[in-house]
Amino acid sequence: MSQSPLLLQLIEALRCLPGVGPKSAQRMAFHLLERDRKGASILSDSLQQAVDHIGHCSQCRTLSETEICGYCSDSRRNDELLCIVETPSDVLAINQAADFNGKYFVLMGHLSPLDGIGPAELGLGLLEERLKEGGVKELILATNPTVEGETTAHYISEMAAEYQVVSTRLAHGIPLGGELEYIDGGTLAHAFSGRQKLL
Amino acid sequence: MSQSPLLLQLIEALRCLPGVGPKSAQRMAFHLLERDRKGASILSDSLQQAVDHIGHCSQCRTLSETEICGYCSDSRRNDELLCIVETPSDVLAINQAADFNGKYFVLMGHLSPLDGIGPAELGLGLLEERLKEGGVKELILATNPTVEGETTAHYISEMAAEYQVVSTRLAHGIPLGGELEYIDGGTLAHAFSGRQKLL
CATH class of the missing domain: 3.40.1360.10 (Dna Topoisomerase Vi A Subunit; Chain: A, domain 2)
Structure with a gap:
């Protein structure tokens, strides 16, 4: 393999992101190295800090x-x-x-x-x-x-x-801007039985 | 703002990746912190190493x-x-x-x-x-x-x-598997003028 090992390692590492496949990972790696090395450094620091310091709230678990x-x-x-x-x-x-x-x-x-x-x-x-x-x-x-x-x-x-x-x-019903025609039956049935007085 | 500043910083930093907007960056940050902290650490290291060590070849500039x-x-x-x-x-x-x-x-x-x-x-x-x-x-x-x-x-x-x-x-012409009907005029004209003998 003639390709730089560090580059291959970066492409592989980028695939831990959700929704990123081999082609996207490659595009991201080349973009960062050719055009945005500063952004890559900042991202590296932010990731490490987040992993090291972010835990869960002892009251609400967020x-x-x-x-x-x-x-x-x-x-x-x-x-x-x-x-x-x-x-x-x-x-x-x-x-x-x-x-x-x-x-x-x-x-x-x-x-x-x-x-x-x-x-x-x-x-x-x-x-x-x-x-x-x-x-x-x-x-x-x-x-x-x-x-x-x-x-x-x-x-x-x-x-x-x-x-x-x-x-x-939380209330179930028709989403704002939705069209009745395209709404699934379950949601429509919920919206019917949960109808409210207008005035 | 009640949101964790380190988390917001990470979401912002992820936006340096091509094709990643605010919603995707948020999804990536939560995914990494909730489900793949090891992947996040590896990604952080790979990014830093790539930025520090990858330069250009002195012969071919790659x-x-x-x-x-x-x-x-x-x-x-x-x-x-x-x-x-x-x-x-x-x-x-x-x-x-x-x-x-x-x-x-x-x-x-x-x-x-x-x-x-x-x-x-x-x-x-x-x-x-x-x-x-x-x-x-x-x-x-x-x-x-x-x-x-x-x-x-x-x-x-x-x-x-x-x-x-x-x-x-490199030769211009019809891509493999392409259908003539959907190929743009320029490509088709190129393919015509560059036609080759079969036998």
């Missing part, structure tokens, strides 16, 4: 470089509302889109007994302690609308009921 | 971590054939596809006076010295079939003629 994350330590946020999500990217999505002012709890997955993911792996013990302490008035269950997500939401709502905490689930 | 690259130092390759390409990725492409056993010369671009890229920027002085030394019998001009690529090929072929070196250009 990715954080501090013991308590920025959401949990923010005193302007309402402690009485707790939004349960599956991943840290869901936190980011809700934060960018919704006018939500409460706190988060990140499961880092969903119940999936076949994969060995039970209540302990999702940190539900930590969540139960928080419910026991009181203070939380409403759990907003924002797990994904999949079979596993629904099961997880159901399990947590039963736990919440033991501590007299109200659970709510 | 990317190489050694003074003379693997192609130029390979004594089994034929010194009499010299293939001129625009970028190191073209070297890789030709090497993977064609049964070419000569050496390469990488321009790292094409003539483009408006962008300030003239013969000096493409290392044509280095190429001229090589032609002057003798030894090279044929220059294969494999620049891209664009206006700039054609101009560059023409310029180099005139230089080669001064030293009585034959220049050839």
Whole structure:
């Protein structure tokens, strides 16, 4: 092989990125080496720093470089509302889109007994302690609308009921800008049974 | 902002990769931190090593971590054939596809006076010295079939003629597996005028 070994190593390493195959990895490697060596150095540093310092928040389990994350330590946020999500990217999505002012709890997955993911792996013990302490008035269950997500939401709502905490689930229905013609039957049925009074 | 600053820094840094926008960068960052921290560390090291050690071959100008690259130092390759390409990725492409056993010369671009890229920027002085030394019998001009690529090929072929070196250009025509109906007029005209005897 006449190709530079370091270059081949870089192309191989780039393939750990999701959605990057051999051709894209090659294009990225050549782009960085020919046109953006400074960007490559910065990326190298950022990756190492992120891997070394980012762990999980001890209260809500989201990715954080501090013991308590920025959401949990923010005193302007309402402690009485707790939004349960599956991943840290869901936190980011809700934060960018919704006018939500409460706190988060990140499961880092969903119940999936076949994969060995039970209540302990999702940190539900930590969540139960928080419910026991009181203070939380409403759990907003924002797990994904999949079979596993629904099961997880159901399990947590039963736990919440033991501590007299109200659970709510995000509304299902027609997405904004969607056309009725192209919406799947399940969503349409949900939207029908969940119809609301206009005035 | 409640989001971890190191995480935001990583998402921003990932955007230096070609074809990666804000959403992909976010997905990559979460994937690496949640599921592939080892891959992220390896990628960080590979990037730093590549940036620190990969320079250009002093003979053919391709990317190489050694003074003379693997192609130029390979004594089994034929010194009499010299293939001129625009970028190191073209070297890789030709090497993977064609049964070419000569050496390469990488321009790292094409003539483009408006962008300030003239013969000096493409290392044509280095190429001229090589032609002057003798030894090279044929220059294969494999620049891209664009206006700039054609101009560059023409310029180099005139230089080669001064030293009585034959220049050839890659054949234009219908790509394998292409359908006549969908091929652009220019290519079809080229394929017609360049038709060859079958037997």
